[in-house]
Amino acid sequence: MTRKPIVAVVGAATVTEDIxxxxxxxxxxxxxxxxxxxxxxxxxxxxxxxxxxxEARQLESQVAVGILPSDDADFANEYVxxxxxxxxxxxxxxxxxxxxxxxxxVAGGSGTLSELAYAWxxxxxxxxxxDSGGWSAELAGRCLDDRRRDPVLSAxxxxxxxxxxxxxxxx
Amino acid sequence: MTRKPIVAVVGAATVTEDIxxxxxxxxxxxxxxxxxxxxxxxxxxxxxxxxxxxEARQLESQVAVGILPSDDADFANEYVxxxxxxxxxxxxxxxxxxxxxxxxxVAGGSGTLSELAYAWxxxxxxxxxxDSGGWSAELAGRCLDDRRRDPVLSAxxxxxxxxxxxxxxxx
Amino acid sequence: MTRKPIVAVVGAATVTEDIxxxxxxxxxxxxxxxxxxxxxxxxxxxxxxxxxxxEARQLESQVAVGILPSDDADFANEYVxxxxxxxxxxxxxxxxxxxxxxxxxVAGGSGTLSELAYAWxxxxxxxxxxDSGGWSAELAGRCLDDRRRDPVLSAxxxxxxxxxxxxxxxx
Amino acid sequence: MTRKPIVAVVGAATVTEDIxxxxxxxxxxxxxxxxxxxxxxxxxxxxxxxxxxxEARQLESQVAVGILPSDDADFANEYVxxxxxxxxxxxxxxxxxxxxxxxxxVAGGSGTLSELAYAWxxxxxxxxxxDSGGWSAELAGRCLDDRRRDPVLSAxxxxxxxxxxxxxxxx
Numbered sequence: 001m002t003r004k005p006i007v008a009v010v011g012a013a014t015v016t017e018d019i020x021x022x023x024x025x026x027x028x029x030x031x032x033x034x035x036x037x038x039x040x041x042x043x044x045x046x047x048x049x050x051x052x053x054x055e056a057r058q059l060e061s062q063v064a065v066g067i068l069p070s071d072d073a074d075f076a077n078e079y080v081x082x083x084x085x086x087x088x089x090x091x092x093x094x095x096x097x098x099x100x101x102x103x104x105x106v107a108g109g110s111g112t113l114s115e116l117a118y119a120w121x122x123x124x125x126x127x128x129x130x131d132s133g134g135w136s137a138e139l140a141g142r143c144l145d146d147r148r149r150d151p152v153l154s155a156x157x158x159x160x161x162x163x164x165x166x167x168x169x170x171x
Numbered sequence: 172m173t174r175k176p177i178v179a180v181v182g183a184a185t186v187t188e189d190i191x192x193x194x195x196x197x198x199x200x201x202x203x204x205x206x207x208x209x210x211x212x213x214x215x216x217x218x219x220x221x222x223x224x225x226e227a228r229q230l231e232s233q234v235a236v237g238i239l240p241s242d243d244a245d246f247a248n249e250y251v252x253x254x255x256x257x258x259x260x261x262x263x264x265x266x267x268x269x270x271x272x273x274x275x276x277v278a279g280g281s282g283t284l285s286e287l288a289y290a291w292x293x294x295x296x297x298x299x300x301x302d303s304g305g306w307s308a309e310l311a312g313r314c315l316d317d318r319r320r321d322p323v324l325s326a327x328x329x330x331x332x333x334x335x336x337x338x339x340x341x342x
Numbered sequence: 343m344t345r346k347p348i349v350a351v352v353g354a355a356t357v358t359e360d361i362x363x364x365x366x367x368x369x370x371x372x373x374x375x376x377x378x379x380x381x382x383x384x385x386x387x388x389x390x391x392x393x394x395x396x397e398a399r400q401l402e403s404q405v406a407v408g409i410l411p412s413d414d415a416d417f418a419n420e421y422v423x424x425x426x427x428x429x430x431x432x433x434x435x436x437x438x439x440x441x442x443x444x445x446x447x448v449a450g451g452s453g454t455l456s457e458l459a460y461a462w463x464x465x466x467x468x469x470x471x472x473d474s475g476g477w478s479a480e481l482a483g484r485c486l487d488d489r490r491r492d493p494v495l496s497a498x499x500x501x502x503x504x505x506x507x508x509x510x511x512x513x
Numbered sequence: 514m515t516r517k518p519i520v521a522v523v524g525a526a527t528v529t530e531d532i533x534x535x536x537x538x539x540x541x542x543x544x545x546x547x548x549x550x551x552x553x554x555x556x557x558x559x560x561x562x563x564x565x566x567x568e569a570r571q572l573e574s575q576v577a578v579g580i581l582p583s584d585d586a587d588f589a590n591e592y593v594x595x596x597x598x599x600x601x602x603x604x605x606x607x608x609x610x611x612x613x614x615x616x617x618x619v620a621g622g623s624g625t626l627s628e629l630a631y632a633w634x635x636x637x638x639x640x641x642x643x644d645s646g647g648w649s650a651e652l653a654g655r656c657l658d659d660r661r662r663d664p665v666l667s668a669x670x671x672x673x674x675x676x677x678x679x680x681x682x683x684x
Contacts (some may be wrong), residue, residue: 003594006595026189060572060574061574061576071635073516077517080576081514081516082549083517083519083612086608087431087611088429090269090292093289094259094261098261098598099598110315114288121261121282174415174418177424234403234424246608252346254345254441255441256440261606262599262600270428284508352675433604434637437659440602453634455626455627459627460606460623485625486622488622
């Protein structure tokens with residue numbers, strides 16, 4: 001299988017500039033690693049990550065995928081290459097977690113929390129940006145329950161997050 | 172509309188006897204309030220709550236509904252009156268949260284956490300059994316993000332949980 | 343397992359009085375058989391079937407369940423006893439087909455067609471009201487593909503439909 | 514918006530060589546039109562379409578997306594560039610229909626029928642390969658119900674199918 005790894009980036013749709021900067025850095029690092037990016041396709045962390053990804057893309061074939069809750073692709077941010085409007089409402093959070101080979105979280109409220117909880121339940125490697133606040137900061141270094149022994153990993157920069165995931169991808 | 176309120180009970184599928192006792196008490200209190208009960212339809216907290224519900228039912232028309240992740244109703248516990256096998260896998264957690272008029276959580280790991288996060292995001296009244304451990308204990312009294320000002324409520328007994336919900340149902 | 347069989351009734355949300363009468367008859371027959379009724383929870387065929395069910399109920403414990411596409415239970419018709427707003431949009435058609443032990447269709451357009459196709463794919467017994475027009479009339483007696491040898495059954499009355507299902511339930 | 518149109522290709526997972534050839538031709542034509550391809554990610558029509566797409570790709574940035582029913586990306590065929598394992602079971606058929614800007618069907622049994630019914634319900638342009646048999650042949654030129662006046666279009670070749678869609682995309 002030569003498919004590129006695809007990393008889900010999750011976080012709030014409304015963010016401060018500082019948090020957007022962290023998400024942008026995460027998107028760039030995913031691009032530089034040669035991976036694809038997956039997200040909820042919306043604004044805030046999602047938009048900033050997609051923008052960073054678009055600007056640091058190494059290969060034309062790298063894509064940012066947006067898995068939208070809406071019926072309509074027009075809700076995707078402008079840096080989403082492939083929009084998947086699911087029409088599933090918030091149940092799309094389960095699809096975001098399921099479809100990523102790993103998850104990186106930036107800040108985040110209850111929507112992000114559901115995605116982190118799913119990623120944990122689905123045995124996905126998880127890295128949170130430990131300095132970004134919200135549920136990312138709160139869950140850094142923790143085990144969400146006793147089904148796994150590997151804690152939620154924490155990174156300070158996008159490149160550190162990518163390096164942590166690179167290890168879990170066994171390369 | 173004369174439909175009975177329906178309360179979602181969430182919690183882990185594998186539990187200690189102490190936690191099962193709390194879930195049983197919760198199920199009884201929902202029954203005594205004259206409501207319907209909704210859950211994931213499985214074992215552990217779900218089974219204990221359904222059993223308490225079945226044994227304290229006031230009306231023949233009160234039902235325990237199990238929203239299952241599986242394709243097959245046979246995974247429902249024996250106290251589920253109406254089994255809804257969704258075939259959706261863990262995305263059914265979104266349906267459990269959406270379909271309840273309110274949520275009561277007992278203990279719980281990452282699966283329960285995703286359901287609590289959803290219930291918060293969906294503006295549902297939430298009561299956790301504060302002494303049951305797990306994510307219920309951890310989230311008692313908290314706001315999961317700033318979209319709501321009403322914290323996660325905490326109760327020590329099933330009847331206290333029901334009384335808290337009765338207030339939110341505006342009676 | 344002593345759970346009542348649950349039969350999914352599908353059909354269009356906008357119908358003529360003649361078609362509503364057929365759906366009403368189907369709902370009555372499900373009630374008289376002692377089963378539960380499942381439907382999409384909306385208007386037209388769904389409302390008429392739920393009304394027939396409500397008026398012919400044999401046991402207080404028999405319920406009409408509405409699996410709604412919407413986020414909100416208020417879209418359920420007034421004869422739905424248990425409303426399950428899924429928030430899944432049209433993907434709820436898959437849940438309607440999956441959760442029924444069998445399906446009865448009355449007339450129907452493309453939404454009903456997706457439910458019939460799913461029920462076939464999921465190996466559920468299917469009865470269509472052969473004189474009701476729409477996709478029900480068109481698929482009566484047919485095999486939708488070669489994965490099953492038992493054709494879509496056709497009935498002229500609700501009691502005939504119930505009798506056909508009774509046989510498939512092995513009683 | 515500069516996102517490429519994305520066309521859903523649907524059809525059976527088990528096919529004859531003749532039908533695979535038609536699907537391959539469809540995939541090539543989608544590629545030559547400069548669009549992205551979406552499918553269920555599996556075998557049969559899906560694999561053949563993805564292979565044709567891969568071999569006729571005009572731009573590195575064109576991708577074949579597979580929306581899988583499974584929990585695991587490993588079920589994707591080898592020509593899928595972006596695998597989206599949804600974990601939703603057959604409810605993923607709703608996502609396939611929703612996420613495509615249009616649908617092309619090749620032959621097909623009940624699974625394909627549910628996707629065609631959804632695409633109709635969701636107001637998507639639909640082209641069937643009229644000579645491919647199955648539900649594609651049967652629905653060619655038809656209106657599935659009275660909510661739309663534009664019938665299911667029929668094409669004899671992939672390039673004809675692409676030309677028909679090009680018109681609906683308003684170019």
